């Protein structure tokens with residue numbers, strides 16, 4: 403069983419994003435970029451399936467400009483067997499990414515695609531579901547547990563009301579939630595080895611996909627800030643304030 | 652051109668309409684046009700009647716039947732897709748259900764989708780948070796069919812009832828698809844407490860609670876005193892203090908109660924993303940520099956093991 407894991411390189415989760423002063427975009431210059439945390443979890447899930455002999459190959463894939471190759475190097479260091487780069491300098495929105503992934507799936511014929519549930523930059527939470535639609539495959543989002551069986555996969559998914567277990571006929575698309583696993587760290591020797599591994603390059607043209615962005619971001623800004631609060635020195639003061647000033651109790 | 656708007660409702664486990672539909676109604680009013688409501692589920696009997704009495708809508712569409720009972724994305728797409736192009740806008744709440752099926756429909760219809768809107772500027776321009784809510788983007792969606800999930804906490808629910816019940820159109824229940832089936836459900840309910848989505852007060856605990864026993868023993872009585880729902884940070888959920896469905900934040904639930912009390916929570920940006928639009932925020936933390944204090948209206952520095960029982964006792968008086 404081959405598993406395809408789409409990974410995105412995003413602003414590191416520890417860094418608070420800022421809008422550019424003119425509102426034209428998000429300030430990214432010189433800031434630390436990392437693999438999307440959900441994609442690390444997706445990779446980890448795929449690698450573990452390989453380690454227990456349920457998967458034969460893990461292919462990492464990233465779409466974007468030359469910088470996304472950094473993310474692919476990390477994926478290789480973590481244990482992906484191969485890396486594919488779909489090279490494009492266009493702004494890639496979820497529908498475009500899904501179409502690129504769809505085209506790659508038709509070439510690679512994986513049995514399972516494991517995506518992150520959302521990229522923590524655009525917070526869209528769309529791509530995996532869109533890919534499943536284009537492929538007419540079943541989907542299980544927000545996976546907390548994955549169990550592969552004969553011709554099927556059972557996925558425990560996190561829902562607003564608790565959890566539920568879906569049984570998907572393979573091939574299928576899964577998206578990962580935070581509690582699926584705890585990703586490993588790449589070791590230094592593996593990072594060195596990954597530097598030498600080849601990255602296969604494709605273009606949207608070769609894949610026959612137009613990646614024109616459909617949504618237009620008119621401006622970005624920081625949301626209204628809450629006015630600074632106060633520290634109170636006792637429970638009694640807190641309760642008095644909540645009663646008389648805030649009037650919430 | 653007059654807009655034609657479809658709101659896709661959700662039912663609670665009790666078969667009643669969730670109040671989130673009234674927030675969708677508020678968002679839809681900004682779009683101006685005819686509003687239809689689609690109710691779906693295994694048994695929609697009471698929800699359809701409730702929907703018929705909503706103010707300002709044109710008609711109710713009813714998709715009821717066994718294949719819709721589990722809310723599978725594949726089935727919901729099969730239900731909505733035949734109608735989709737009759738509408739200019741389709742809105743649903745940004746819940747784990749809405750986020751699951753709507754992008755699938757978008758790809759089937761080859762339209763881009765707008766996730767998690769918190770504002771409507773015009774019938775094609777919307778505001779949505781990105782980067783864990785650190786940034787708001789104003790996005791223009793030129794698609795002829797605009798699909799959007801709505802962050803319902805950003806839109807206060809439309810109150811009231813319509814004068815006469817609106818007509819209902821029954822939709823054919825789609826045939827079962829084999830791609831996916833639901834084989835188990837593990838529902839989690841907060842015994843005797845309001846749900847996180849609807850609670851007026853939320854008491855939330857983090858890693859500072861130290862153990863599952865402490866989480867329950869300290870926060871439970873406080874929540875009961877305030878008729879509050881319990882919430883948690885991701886750390887508290889990961890450590891097993893609380894169940895996953897009460898995680899508040901970028902990747903959990905977004906809540907905006909009148910009062911949010913954060914106890915032993917540091918205030919990581921991913922947590923703030925889920926609660927910073929609460930009306931009043933209280934934080935209890937032993938670290939005076941914890942980032943949670945930057946968003947807290949009232950901060951109390953000290954040991955939660957002392958302060959929380961004291962607070963509960965003071966409320967009892």
Ligand SMILES: Cc1cc2nc3c(=O)[nH]c(=O)nc-3n(C[C@H](O)[C@H](O)[C@H](O)COP(=O)(O)OP(=O)(O)OC[C@H]3O[C@@H](n4cnc5c(N)ncnc54)[C@H](O)[C@@H]3O)c2cc1C
Pocket residue numbers: 415439440522856857858859860883884885886887898899900901902903904914915916917918919920921922925935936937938941953954955956
């Ligand atoms: C992709 C991604 C998504 C995430 N999504 C979410 C999300 O949706 N929601 C979320 O919450 N987090 C999320 N996180 C995690 C987030 O970054 C933080 O790690 C998490 O919120 C920390 O939880 P905490 O505040 O409970 O723990 P900590 O940061 O460890 O804070 C514990 C606090 O308790 C205080 N404390 C300890 N003992 C006491 C005491 N005796 N009395 C008083 N105070 C005490 C400490 O001073 C400290 O401030 C996400 C992270 C990633 C990478």
Ligand SMILES: Nc1ncnc2c1ncn2[C@@H]1O[C@H](COP(=O)(O)O)[C@@H](O)[C@H]1O
Pocket residue numbers: 407408409410438440441463464465466494496499516517518519520521522524525526527528529530
């Ligand atoms: N540019 C990209 N390249 C590869 N995978 C991506 C890209 N963008 C998104 N994805 C995948 O889709 C998931 C969801 O992204 P999104 O729909 O943008 O929130 C991510 O976690 C990745 O697995």
